[in-house]
Amino acid sequence: MNTIDWSIFILILIITLAIKQFKLQKVNSSSIYDKSTLNYGVKLIAIQSFVYSFISLPGQAYSQGITFLQLYLGIPIAVFFTLYVIIPKYKIAKTKNAFEYILNHSDKKIHNLTVVLYLILRMLILTITFYAIAMVLSILVKVNFKTLLIFISIGFIVLHLLFKNKNYLFQKHNQLLYCTIIIILIFTCILYKLPLGMYIDDTLSFTASFDKLTLIDSKLAEKDKFDLTKCLINGTILFVALLAMNTKTLQIYRQSKYSYKTKDSLFIYGLLNIPFQFFILLTGCILFTFYQFNDAPLHYNPNNVHTVKQSIYADQYNEIKQKYHKILSLRKEASLLYSGQIYQNYSNEVLQDQILSLTENANKLQQEAKTLIKKANDDVEVNDSDFILLHFINFYVPDGITGIIIAIFLISLISLGLREINWLTKSILNILPIKKKNKANEHPIKNRYFLVSILVIILILLITYHVPVFLNLIQILWTYASLFSGTLLAILLISMYGRANNQIFFVSIIIVQLSIFYLYFTTNIHYLWYNAIGLSGLTVLTFVLSTVYNSISISQKEKDILI
Structure with missing residues (x-):
């Protein structure tokens, strides 16, 4: 970046932090949920x-084309399943979150194990935010990647102490708006x-001629490992x-009172999400075309x-x-x-x-x-x-503009990191045996x-x-x-529709999750197949072990009666 870019970059950072410190602390975060169905859908x-x-998907499309969009084709089916299988149970139970539902319909051990698994997942996802911040900073300063991670961690500690638990720099829907722009x-x-x-139609024709805009193709599936069935x-x-x-998602369900607005907002989520992801991937495909006519770096x-x-x-x-x-010159x-x-509607296969x-x-x-x-x-x-878009x-x-x-x-990545750290901290404190808050122990709880x-x-x-960056983000x-x-x-x-012995259920969860790690x-x-393995594996194992347990219990009761 040149002097102008650096000046604007630093100015925006200072203004954002100043506004956060002196004005936004008084904003009530619950006010972001208004009564608009469209807004509910956009917030989802x-x-x-x-x-x-927004940084990683264009690089994915640059390398492998738009085949990655197949993963998002499951969203409409997921919306229907959530609407007609999950939400009715939540509505009847008037639950605050999925973990409360599991606690009320199983036992505390299963609830705690579920929370621990979810916390591990959220921690791993938070590591990606650290990676992303380090990547953005690495194009600005020539510092070792691991050294940047140390500075980022120190920065998060300082910001967390400075802003306490009021941890947003940008609200989530604002981040989405700014990044989309x-x-x-x-x-x-x-x-x-x-x-x-070279206009948009010529650009798309050029890009398509190199299979970058092919969504479903058996040959590409073998090469890129993304086929329709799997995705x-x-x-x-x-x-x-x-x-x-997701607890924030359930908060939207509750805010809309599980009414028609919940249904409509989920439909909006399902309808808009695929075109939204398509446009981000399309940007990466067009970027591939751009670098056919311009020098791309060796690294x-x-x-x-x-x-x-x-x-x-x-x-x-x-x-x-x-x-x-x-x-590159020859290319x-x-x-x-x-x-x-192509402009003359002719495709030269030799070229x-x-x-x-x-x-x-x-x-x-x-x-x-x-x-x-x-x-x-x-x-x-x-x-x-992940540096392809950042290089451009x-x-x-x-x-x-840079x-x-x-x-x-x-700023959006830092805000995301602060939110996740705050959520993880509160969730960990909730499962720890800590006395309820009162005036006498208010300061120890803050500590x-x-x-x-x-x-x-x-x-x-x-x-x-x-843990290295083993794939793109x-x-x-x-x-x-x-x-x-x-x-x-x-x-x-299983908590919603099954009837399993809690001890067997608990053991089955541990066996299946450890098996997934081993595999x-x-x-x-x-990696995508572990979704199906986890769902089917736990369902089948719990059913089989429960059947065996019930058979043994019945046999034992019959023996006791005979005796």
């Missing part, structure tokens, strides 16, 4: 959306910077769990580039870079010729194959560069797909709150420090969610 999308998805600006900017005379089954389970277990993470250039591998890296730019010429023929071949060679050189970076510093993360923002967005975009992304919040931040730091999110969502949904459904670390099963 806001609650289920994560700021880093940013994506629209970036999309427009990409189109504007494409070759002269539809597991996506449905995943989003039902999110809609049924997108500038901090890693600085690391390798300061090492003994600098000369080797520069040699690879020279080869890479020669390939640019071929792309210009190909786009001109298309040439571009694909050049792209494949460029990808091989990028892998060689990652190997050198890893040799230069084994501690750095070489997965750079940093180098191709007009001066001034600073605004980076500031909004950073416990800050102590637990600091411990949460330290725990998140330890996880992020030792959005796939890490759904990996973590998939490991727990099937089990959590099964616990809720994840020892097999190559795609």
